[in-house]
Amino acid sequence: MGQSLLRLAGERPELTVVAAVSRRVESRAIDGIPQFAVTELGGLPPFDVAIDFSLPEGFDGILGACVERQAALVSGTTGLAPEQRQAIAVAATRIPVLWAANFSLGVAVLSDLVERAATALRGWDCDIVESHHVHKKDAPSGTALALGAAAERGGAQPRYASLRAGDIVGEHLVQFTTLGERIELVHRATNRDIFARGALHAASRLAGRAPGRYQLRDLLD
Numbered sequence: 001m002g003q004s005l006l007r008l009a010g011e012r013p014e015l016t017v018v019a020a021v022s023r024r025v026e027s028r029a030i031d032g033i034p035q036f037a038v039t040e041l042g043g044l045p046p047f048d049v050a051i052d053f054s055l056p057e058g059f060d061g062i063l064g065a066c067v068e069r070q071a072a073l074v075s076g077t078t079g080l081a082p083e084q085r086q087a088i089a090v091a092a093t094r095i096p097v098l099w100a101a102n103f104s105l106g107v108a109v110l111s112d113l114v115e116r117a118a119t120a121l122r123g124w125d126c127d128i129v130e131s132h133h134v135h136k137k138d139a140p141s142g143t144a145l146a147l148g149a150a151a152e153r154g155g156a157q158p159r160y161a162s163l164r165a166g167d168i169v170g171e172h173l174v175q176f177t178t179l180g181e182r183i184e185l186v187h188r189a190t191n192r193d194i195f196a197r198g199a200l201h202a203a204s205r206l207a208g209r210a211p212g213r214y215q216l217r218d219l220l221d
């Protein structure tokens with residue numbers, strides 16, 4: 001995701017990337033952008049908004065740096081612990097924060113459809129099957145859990161299954177089943193750039209806003 005973000009940031013003239021942060025730093029710059037290790041956050045140049053796609057181990061440092069700098073945070077890191085979700089709520093009293101399990105427009109629409117289907121199909125079984133590439137560390141995916149929360153708002157009690165195979169970018173199937181019939185709602189991401197573009201759009205709209213928790217739909221055109 002970091003590589004997609006750096007490549008696609010160039011499509012948005014209103015954004016200037018001043019630094020890239022990762023766990024290990026092998027060279028001091030990527031395509032001319034200064035690179036910092038997560039242990040060097042204190043040395044970052046001034047910034048208005050950070051975009052975080054890391055791992056739960058890296059999240060606390062980025063969140064802390066944003067609060068310290070009074071900068072906005074856009075995060076798509078999944079697998080966060082309950083305490084980290086709580087830390088987002090606390091930080092949002094001081095800075096604008098947008099955390100989303102999925103930055104694609106299609107999943108935002110799917111989430112609405114799932115809630116509507118769950119509301120209409122009381123008593124049906126609800127199963128969520130997510131498939132991702134073999135390098136993905138968390139399961140169920142953040143998107144599956146978010147879709148499950150949408151199903152729960154509609155009164156369903158979802159069950160989860162996870163598949164890790166090859167280079168699957170991300171697929172989410174939400175299935176409602178009863179005796180004699182079944183509804184399947186599916187989203188398939190085929191390119192990670194959709195997530196990066198969504199996060200870059202959110203970043204450009206979040207910078208400079210009042211402190212608080214924001215959702216993707218708050219920042220759409």
Ligand SMILES: NC(=O)C1=CN([C@@H]2O[C@H](COP(=O)(O)OP(=O)(O)OC[C@H]3O[C@@H](n4cnc5c(N)ncnc54)[C@H](OP(=O)(O)O)[C@@H]3O)[C@@H](O)[C@H]2O)C=CC1
Binds near residue numbers: 059
């Ligand atoms: N919300 C959404 O739409 C999406 C969310 N994601 C989520 O984004 C996250 C990243 O995914 P992906 O890019 O595939 O993962 P990668 O493993 O490819 O990249 C993770 C990045 O985080 C860095 N990192 C790892 N540990 C730490 C740490 N302790 N401190 C600071 N930085 C750290 C890594 O640095 P280094 O390279 O030096 O190890 C690397 O740059 C995952 O949680 C994934 O689920 C992914 C796609 C879409």
Ligand SMILES: O=C(O)C1=N[C@H](C(=O)O)C[C@H](O)C1
Binds near residue numbers: 102136141142143170
């Ligand atoms: O790790 C990934 O790749 C993805 N993670 C997010 C998730 O956990 O839902 C979003 C997307 O599915 C890709």
